[in-house]
Amino acid sequence: MVYVLLLVALASLAAAVVLRHFLPLLRNHDLPKGSFGWPLIGETIGFLGAHPSNTTGGFLQDHIARYGTVFKSHLFGAPTVVSCDEELNHFVLHNEERLFQCNYPGPIRTILGDSSTLVVTGERHRQLRSMFLSLVASTGLKANYLASLDESARSVVASWRGLDTISFCEEARKFPYKVIMELVLGLSPDEPVARRILQEYQIFMKGVISFPITIPGTPFARAVKARKRISETMERFIEERKRNPSKQAVFLDVLLANKELSHEDKVGFLLDSLLAGHETTSVLLSILVYFLGKSPNIVEQLKKEHETIRSSKGKDEPLTADDYRKMEYTQRVISEGLRCGNIVKLVHRKALKDITYKGYVIPAGWKVLPILGAVHLDPSHHVEPEQFQPCRWEGLNQSAGKSFAPFGGGARLCPGSEIVKVEAAFFLHHLVLNYRWRMDDEDVPMLHQYVEFKKGLPIQLEPL
Ligand code: HEM
Structure with a gap:
């Protein structure tokens, strides 16, 4: 009898797995072509395979060749439509909350927290996002902000004096960290609380790029704990600032005075500005140094632009909005870095209802992944897409x-x-006017879920 019950239980479990996996295929829809891969894990492992950031990677290349730029798959535990098509990507991004909704996988939500702007939806998203828009408005191209940005870039570049070799990725983190700490919290990175946050942040980032299992001791589990400690430190910091209002940073004042946001959301906002604003910018700087390091002619042209700007002002005079507007070639270099770097390869959405688009159906509840990077590397949009060519802009x-x-x-x-x-333009200004650099050992930007230089991008410096 026990055996019969066991058999029935096993058979039901197997049926549930098979149904969950294959039911979507049985629905009478014009689904895009594609494969669901293995039961449960689907094609997730192949999809997450690392590749140089200026290439589409084997998985997408193979699937685009077989099925076209829009295909179905089974990823992150859900039936999925993957889009490498510029029109569909645009359609998905511009129909947020109407037809699609932001839907990051569980591990990303665990690590970013429930109050992250990136994961919240609806009214809460609108409120948190409007805080970010006020942050941006508080900077704009205002003279004070630009002067402090200039000072931060100048001091990081000057700190390399006397060094032959630096690990660029590590150095690249210092500048945006300084900027965001000063901008949002009004803290110098040397203050004890800022140092403490940075230490925890480093543990956190190791977890972000690790395999997401919450077994104690794994990088992921340590990262979740580190985020909690950053959040607690931020909370204490807010309390301290409330007690000593005279010391408050301008933007922190705006945040604390906001009546719509809960205390938890305010802490979430501070964490977001640190996490979203810090790592992405430092990765962009590393990508620029990597591609420029391989292109001496582009560096020469860039240097000419910055020499002209500097020649019209004193050696120590800070850069201004007018100077920034003159950095036209620099802007092309930055756009090309963003195109080849693909710092955020894709975004996560789900379909809120059955959607018919260009003849195929995206069923309600399916995951939809617009792959931003695949469009950047599509030869029908960008000639010789793997080449770093700022002149294309x-x-x-x-x-x-x-x-x-x-x-x-x-x-x-x-x-x-x-x-x-x-930030990138000001940093390049001080970099190209002060140094030439060489990469002895090529350390390629690899796109996992996140761009990483395995060896930390060591470069040899030659002062000018
Ligand atoms: C090179 C640098 C950066 C890149 C490539 C980048 C890319 C992106 C992308 C693709 C998204 C959209 C995510 C989605 O649609 O699901 C996003 C959202 C976001 N980014 Fe950035 N980002 C960068 C720098 C920054 C900085 C400096 C800040 C803060 C000061 C920031 C704050 C945010 C926030 C708060 C969101 C969520 C917005 C929302 O959901 O409304 N990012 N970023």
Whole structure:
């Protein structure tokens, strides 16, 4: 009798697994072509395979060749439509909350926390996002902000004096960290609380790029704990600032005075600005140094632009909004870094209802993954897409569009995009005017879920 019951239980379990996996296929829909792969894990392992960031990677290349730029698959535990098509990507991004909704996988939500702007939806998203838009408005191209940005870039570059070799990825983190700490919390990175946050943040980042299992001791589990400690430190910091209002940073004042946001959301906002604003910018700087290091002619042209700007002002005079507007070639270099770097390869959405698009159906509840990077590397949009060629942007609109969307689009377009561009431009100014650099041992930007230089991008410096 026990055996019969056991058999029935096993058979039911098997039926449930098979149904969950294959039921979507049985529905009478014009689904895009594609394969569901293995039961449960689907094609997730192949999809997550690492590849150089300026290539599409074997998985997507193979699937696009077999099924076209839109195909079905089974990823992150759900039936999925993968889109490498600029039109569909645009359509998905611009129909947030109407037809599609942001839907990051469980491990990403665990690590970012429930109050992250990236994962919240609906009204809460609108409120948190509007805080980011006020942060951006508080900077703009205002003289004070630009002067402090200039000072931060200058001091990081100057700190390399006397060094032959540096690990660039580590150095690249210092500049955006300094900027975001000063901008949001009004803290110098040397203050004990800022140092403590940085230590925890480093543990956190190791977890973000690790395999997501919450067994104690794994990088992922340690990262979740580190995020909690950062959050507690931020909370204590907020309390301290409330007690000593005279010391408050301007933007922190705005945040604390906001009546719509809960205390938890305010802490979430501070964490987001640190996490979203810090790592992405430092990766962009590393990508630029990597591609420029391989292109001496581009560096020469860049240097000429910055020499002209500097020649019109004193040696120590800070850069201004006018100077920034003159950095036209620099902007092309940055756009090309964003295109080849693919810092955010894809975004996660789910379909809220059955959607018919160009003849195929995306069923309600399915995951939809617009792959921003695949469009950046599509030869029908960008000639010789794997080559770093800033001149391709000459005369073109470099703001986000259908075939160039490094910052996403629509209601969730990255609010930090302008901040990043100014940071990168000022950093390049001080870098090319002070150093030549060489990469002895090539350390390629690899795209896992996240761009990583395995060896930390060691470079040899030669002062000018
Ligand atoms: C090179 C640097 C950066 C890149 C490539 C980047 C890219 C992106 C992308 C693609 C998204 C859209 C995610 C989605 O649609 O699901 C996004 C969202 C976001 N980014 Fe950035 N980002 C960068 C820098 C920054 C900076 C400097 C900040 C903050 C100061 C920031 C804050 C955010 C926030 C808060 C969101 C969520 C927006 C929302 O859901 O409404 N990012 N970013």
